[in-house]
Amino acid sequence: xxxxxxxxxxxxxxxxxxxxxxxxxxxxxxxxxxxxxxxxxxxxxxxxxxxxxxxxxxxxxxxxxxxxxxxxxxxxxxxxxxxxxxxxxxxxxxxxxxxxxxxxxxxxxxxxxxxxxxxxxxxxxxxxxxxxxxxxxxxxxxxxxxxxxxxxxxxxxxxxxxxxxxxxxxxxxxxxxxxxxxxxxxxxxxxxxxxxxxxxxxxxxxxxxxxxxxxxxxxxxxxxxxxxxxxxxxxxxxxxxxxxxxxxxxxxxxxxxxxxxxxxxxxxx
Amino acid sequence: xxxxxxxxxxxxxxxxxxxxxxxxxxxxxxxxxxxxxxxxxxxxxxxxxxxxxxxxxxxxxxxxxxxxxxxxxxxxxxxxxxxxxxxxxxxxxxxxxxxxxxxxxxxxxxxxxxxxxxxxxxxxxxxxxxxxxxxxxxxxxxxxxxxxxxxxxxxxxxxxxxxxxxxxxxxxxxxxxxxxxxxxxxxxxxxxxxxxxxxxxxxxxxxxxxxxxxxxxxxxxxxxxxxxxxxxxxxxxxxxxxxxxxxxxxxxxxxxxxxxxxxxxxxxxxxxxxxxxxxxxxxxxxxxxxxxxxxxxxxxxxxxxxxxxxxxxxxxxxxxxxxxxxxxxxxxxxxxxxxxxxxxxxxxxxxxxxxxxxxxxxx
Amino acid sequence: xxxxxxxxxxxxxxxxxxxxxxxxxxxxxxxxxxxxxxxxxxxxxxxxxxxxxxxxxxxxxxxxxxxxxxxxxxxxxxxxxxxxxxxxxxxxxxxxxxxxxxxxxxxxxxxxxxxxxxxxxxxxxxxxxxxxxxxxxxxxxxxxxxxxxxxxxxxxxxxxxxxxxxxxxxxxxxxxxxxxxxxxxxxxxxxxxxxxxxxxxxxxxxxxxxxxxxxxxxxxxxxxxxxxxxxxxxxxxxxxxxxxxxxxxxxxxxxxxxxxxxxxxxxxxxxxxxxxxxxxxxxxxxxxxxxxxxxxxxxxxxxxxxxxxxxxxxxxxxxxxxxxxxxxxx
Numbered sequence: 001x002x003x004x005x006x007x008x009x010x011x012x013x014x015x016x017x018x019x020x021x022x023x024x025x026x027x028x029x030x031x032x033x034x035x036x037x038x039x040x041x042x043x044x045x046x047x048x049x050x051x052x053x054x055x056x057x058x059x060x061x062x063x064x065x066x067x068x069x070x071x072x073x074x075x076x077x078x079x080x081x082x083x084x085x086x087x088x089x090x091x092x093x094x095x096x097x098x099x100x101x102x103x104x105x106x107x108x109x110x111x112x113x114x115x116x117x118x119x120x121x122x123x124x125x126x127x128x129x130x131x132x133x134x135x136x137x138x139x140x141x142x143x144x145x146x147x148x149x150x151x152x153x154x155x156x157x158x159x160x161x162x163x164x165x166x167x168x169x170x171x172x173x174x175x176x177x178x179x180x181x182x183x184x185x186x187x188x189x190x191x192x193x194x195x196x197x198x199x200x201x202x203x204x205x206x207x208x209x210x211x212x213x214x215x216x217x218x219x220x221x222x223x224x225x226x227x228x229x230x231x232x233x234x235x236x237x238x239x240x241x242x243x244x245x246x247x248x249x250x251x252x253x254x255x256x257x258x259x260x261x262x263x264x265x266x267x268x269x
Numbered sequence: 270x271x272x273x274x275x276x277x278x279x280x281x282x283x284x285x286x287x288x289x290x291x292x293x294x295x296x297x298x299x300x301x302x303x304x305x306x307x308x309x310x311x312x313x314x315x316x317x318x319x320x321x322x323x324x325x326x327x328x329x330x331x332x333x334x335x336x337x338x339x340x341x342x343x344x345x346x347x348x349x350x351x352x353x354x355x356x357x358x359x360x361x362x363x364x365x366x367x368x369x370x371x372x373x374x375x376x377x378x379x380x381x382x383x384x385x386x387x388x389x390x391x392x393x394x395x396x397x398x399x400x401x402x403x404x405x406x407x408x409x410x411x412x413x414x415x416x417x418x419x420x421x422x423x424x425x426x427x428x429x430x431x432x433x434x435x436x437x438x439x440x441x442x443x444x445x446x447x448x449x450x451x452x453x454x455x456x457x458x459x460x461x462x463x464x465x466x467x468x469x470x471x472x473x474x475x476x477x478x479x480x481x482x483x484x485x486x487x488x489x490x491x492x493x494x495x496x497x498x499x500x501x502x503x504x505x506x507x508x509x510x511x512x513x514x515x516x517x518x519x520x521x522x523x524x525x526x527x528x529x530x531x532x533x534x535x536x537x538x539x540x541x542x543x544x545x546x547x548x549x550x551x552x553x554x555x556x557x558x559x560x561x562x563x564x565x566x567x568x569x570x571x572x573x574x575x576x577x578x579x580x581x582x583x584x585x586x587x588x589x590x591x592x593x594x595x596x597x598x599x600x601x602x603x604x605x606x607x608x609x610x611x612x613x614x615x616x617x618x619x620x621x622x623x624x625x626x627x628x629x630x631x632x
Numbered sequence: 633x634x635x636x637x638x639x640x641x642x643x644x645x646x647x648x649x650x651x652x653x654x655x656x657x658x659x660x661x662x663x664x665x666x667x668x669x670x671x672x673x674x675x676x677x678x679x680x681x682x683x684x685x686x687x688x689x690x691x692x693x694x695x696x697x698x699x700x701x702x703x704x705x706x707x708x709x710x711x712x713x714x715x716x717x718x719x720x721x722x723x724x725x726x727x728x729x730x731x732x733x734x735x736x737x738x739x740x741x742x743x744x745x746x747x748x749x750x751x752x753x754x755x756x757x758x759x760x761x762x763x764x765x766x767x768x769x770x771x772x773x774x775x776x777x778x779x780x781x782x783x784x785x786x787x788x789x790x791x792x793x794x795x796x797x798x799x800x801x802x803x804x805x806x807x808x809x810x811x812x813x814x815x816x817x818x819x820x821x822x823x824x825x826x827x828x829x830x831x832x833x834x835x836x837x838x839x840x841x842x843x844x845x846x847x848x849x850x851x852x853x854x855x856x857x858x859x860x861x862x863x864x865x866x867x868x869x870x871x872x873x874x875x876x877x878x879x880x881x882x883x884x885x886x887x888x889x890x891x892x893x894x895x896x897x898x899x900x901x902x903x904x905x906x907x908x909x910x911x912x913x914x915x916x917x918x919x920x921x922x923x924x925x926x927x928x929x930x931x932x933x934x935x936x937x938x939x940x941x942x943x944x945x946x947x948x949x950x951x952x953x954x955x956x957x958x959x960x961x962x
Contacts, residue, residue: 052854080860091852093716094906097640104848108860113841138640140904377801401802495804497811499819499936523934530935531811533818534689536667538681550804552743563688563821566681 003028003062003196004164011048011055012220018044020220021057026196026213028062031187033211034200037243041220042200043088046166049198050085051076061164064194081108084162086170090153092141099124099137101152105160120159127159128152130185132178146173154182158189165190167199171206179203183210204244208236208261216243228261328459336453337446338423338438347459348414348435354397355419356381357441357589361451362417363388364467364590364624365460372411373397383583383591387625409434415457443507444471447588467624471593474616475514478600481607482516488603490517491542491569492586495550498558499537500529508548508586515599516607517544534563544603545569549580576602582621582629594620644909647902651916655698658923662694665927692822695829697923700817700881703832704888705895705918706839707874709911712896713850714870715779721892722878725782725871729789730759731882736796736809746824748812749883753828756879759785764868778871814938815886817926825884832880835873836915843908846870850906889940891918894947901954921947 002025012018019041026032034042048055051071059071061082071079084105092101102124103116110116116124128134131151136144141152150173157165165186171179187210190197201207207214207228214226216239224239233249240247246266253259333343352373353359359374360383368388376396378384384391395411398404400421408416409432416436418426426436437457441447448468455464490512494500502508503524512519520542524530545558545567555575564570578586578595585595597616600608614630621629663686664670670690674682704722711720722728734755738748766781793809800806839846848861849870856863882888895918899910925942 047854050854050858052857076857076862077860080858083858085854085858087852087855091855092850094713094847094850095900095904096847096906100847100907104851104859107844107848110844112845115844140640380801399802401798496808497819500807500811526935529807531816531818531937533667533930533936534821535685538685538689539668552739552804552808562823565688566684 002026003030003194004198005060006049007058007060009045009048009055009057009059011044011053011057013044013053018220019048019055022220022222023057024215024222024225026198028194028196029191030212031190031197031199031210033207033214034198034217035204035207035214035240035243036217036223040217040243042217043168044220045217046085046168046198046200050083050166051079052085063163077108080162081160082162083164083166084157084160085166086150086153086157086168088168088170088172089146090149094142096141097138098128098133098141098144098152101141102128102156102159105156108160124155124159127155130158131155132181147175147178150174151178151182154185158185163195165195165197165199167197167201169200169202172202179206186210204240205261205263208249208263216240218242326461326465328456328461330459332456334437334453334457336426336437337440337449338420338426340423340426340438342430342435342437342457344415344435344457346414348457350411350413350415351458352397352408352411352413352416354403354408354422354425355400355417355439357447357587358417358419358439358450358454359384359391360583361441361454361590362458363391365455365458365463367458367460370458372413373408375399381583382581383625386582386627387621405429417454441588443588444510444592447590447592451590467590470620470623474593474597478514478516478596478608482600482604485516485604485607487516487518488543489520489540490544490546490599490603491520491537491540493545493547493551493558494529495548495552496529497531498547498551498553498561499533500531503527503530507588507592511586511592511595511599512546514593514596515603517599517603537564538567541567542569543572543574545575546599546602547575547577548586549578549584551577582625590624591620640903640905641907641909644903644905644907644913647899648909648913648916651913651920655916655920655923658920658927659694659698662697662923662927663690665931666690667930688822689820692825693817693820693926694923696817696820696825696881696884697926698919699829699832700885700888701891701895701919701922702915703836703877703881703918704891704922705899706836706911706915707878708892708894708918709896709899709914710839710846710870710874711892713846713906714867716850717779718897719893720779722875722882723786724779725763725875726759726785726789727756727875727878728882728887729786729793731756731879732813732887733789733792733796734758735812735883735886736793736800739805739808739812740796740800749824749828752812752883753879755789756875756882759789760872760875760879762788764871768864778867811938812886815888815940816929816936816938817885817922818930818936820884828880828884832877835877835880838873839870839877840908840911842870842873843911846911847906885939887940888922888943890943890947891921894943894951895921897951898954901958 005025007023009022010017010020022045034045036042044053047053049059061069061071063069103120106116106120125137128137131154133148133151133155141149150170154170171182174182183206186197211228214228216223216226223242226236226239237247237249246268248264248266250262251259252262330347331343331345333341335341349370350372351362351367351370353362353371354375356375362368362371368391371391371394373395374391376399378392395407397408400419403422403425405425405428413434416429416434418436418438420438420440423438426438429436437453439450439453441450451464451467455461492502492508492512494502501521503526504519504522505525505527509519520540547555555577558564558575559570569575579598583589583591585592585598594617597613601610601613618629621627668685670682670686675686708721711722711724712718715724731752735748735752738751742751763781763785766784767778770777797806797809800809845861845866848856848859849867851859853863896914898917899914900906903910903913921943925939925946928942929937929939
């Protein structure tokens, strides 16, 4: 059985469902990419999985080989200990130090009246270092650029050490270099231990190169499931063209010999 | 800028004319009111009439009076139907023997025991509202010949005038103004001799107290207000002169506020008054004050000299026609030797029997 | 923009220490300011009257000034953080107007200062419970719902207050209501305050223990939830606790304007951070402001003046100074 599975999820705002009867699975150590046009239900799906949006259907998390947990039945504290969510943009709007933001990630592990231990502070500093923000611990979070803020939130998520990572366009505010740095970090982190990630990505190129599987959404339903590393190019081209208009795919190698996918926009016919 | 100066001048001139009116009023008062249009009767004798005016005096209608807002009002004939929008004027009308002519009075009449004691029929009369919410139409519907209103309702008086209803504005804020009110209404309603008798009674008592208390020492008195024990009357207030007449000194004499002023427990302890007198409508009791741990050590509390002004008939600490009785009563509290309680009781009994027609003390 | 790592924490500590020193000075001045002449010699020589005034009146008034200001400042910090709105204050969810209506009802229908305090407290609590109950009708549990419900309750309480004022006797009851609304620490003595202060202190301790949760609530609802906060329940608990602290103070003193708004802002502008230390500094500034204002309120004139006049008079220039200073630096 796979680490995470969603069974017939239906969710939306008001009466109109945005996501209709979706089912999918994610294996341990895998990152699932969500692709789709604006309004296809990527954010709604993520919010439903992490329980922010009320929804129908169930999400199962295989805690260990014996025990499987239904996420909907968990209290927020328990749930947040297992799943971490990175929003498009963090809602923190007060003056607060970078370190304090990262320490927020330990809240699920702490009692309501407990304070972060020295060990947690050390872990938080390490996470910041991993995200390339060493030395900025005491800086005001509000004074950082949007990209740096997003990295802080990433560090918070990594430090929190959950099983399932849910990411909503985490790279949209990052510049070219940081995008790849972030995805490398995520992939490395997911590769360790029983973990998995579901990411709605802004940039299809990143999705093609860093996700093990891609879920193509259209109007709240699954259009196709792609495995970028294995599927033939023409099949992927056809499916991706449904979302992005005419595109072509190429495989090429970087200097170290690593195979990469490149997507080009073609003229519409 | 010009406009500002102009309006300032306007205000100034208004103030001056107002104060001029005030002066005129008090001078009118000395001569027992009023410039009468027809043959003015001899009124000059009246002013020094410590000896009760014996010859009955009639108001000759039409009569023009200046009320206490400075408005000139001409009353064509003796009013037969009266409306009073103020408890002091209502009480005054009873004292002048005019309760049968009243057609409407202010709201909350049931909170004034004097009505029930002296003229219970007033409680059945329609209400014309309060100073805050005057019922203009209800008042007009009663079709009164004369309406008497407090100064707060001056605008209402003007409106009534436009409706063709005569209205007098009164402002009995202190003893002098009250005397003026008494003369004014006495003239307007053709009850001058009874009004004079009322004025004489007060003057007599003032004189009696002054003579009886000459040369005695004056204990300090803290007067606690209606709304709160910590509110008190400064020197310029009516209540302060009551203390003075009764042979006491107002502990709060250095407060110059013209309205109830807020003080602290510390202040009272610093004054350390010999007597504490509670306003008659106080929302707390003598027991409350005696039991108040914050006042421990205060001379008045230690000696049990905490009293409340009786309010069985009227609040004597307000400028009502019976206001002088407050000083009479308090004099017996402060100086029982010079002013024995039995004397004071006799005065109080006499006042209510004469002017309100009931016995204050049941024997 | 280079900070050495320890700097902001040091700053907060330094400001808290300076604030505490100022507060101690003000407390000493407050203990020896008043209408009854007190002297150190008199107190030491055991003059019974001086001792009585000192222990029953001065100390309690000073304590209420300090703790009340501290509570208002802290509660203001909590409201502003939880509502993510710099203009939030206890008025937002109707606690002040509820307390006023309660006090007015107490003045009209009950007798005795203790009864008025109790009914003001009940009014404040009723207003907050009503606001939170109304907001719970909307399942989405948004902050804006609570604010809207608060505005509705606030206007309801104002209407009730107006009706009560209308029925009040202008000579005494209306005057009492007006004076109560103006707010004053006059008439406070050790006999009337212990219950309120104890509850206030307990609530304050609870708020400081919960400070981590309060800061977490400043994130967006979904984010806070994914950080393991039961947003609805925690927000309810925090708001109820901070409202209780305010109700404890306001029911003793009447309305005190500006402290709850200004003190936390001052603390934030000074420290440029939001931590437990900032919350503490907000409380200290509130205490300084209220104690200072009360010293003036009882000594400027021959009579007692409403303390709100001076909290605004002292507070407004301070806030303006901080804003201008912040502008120049930026």
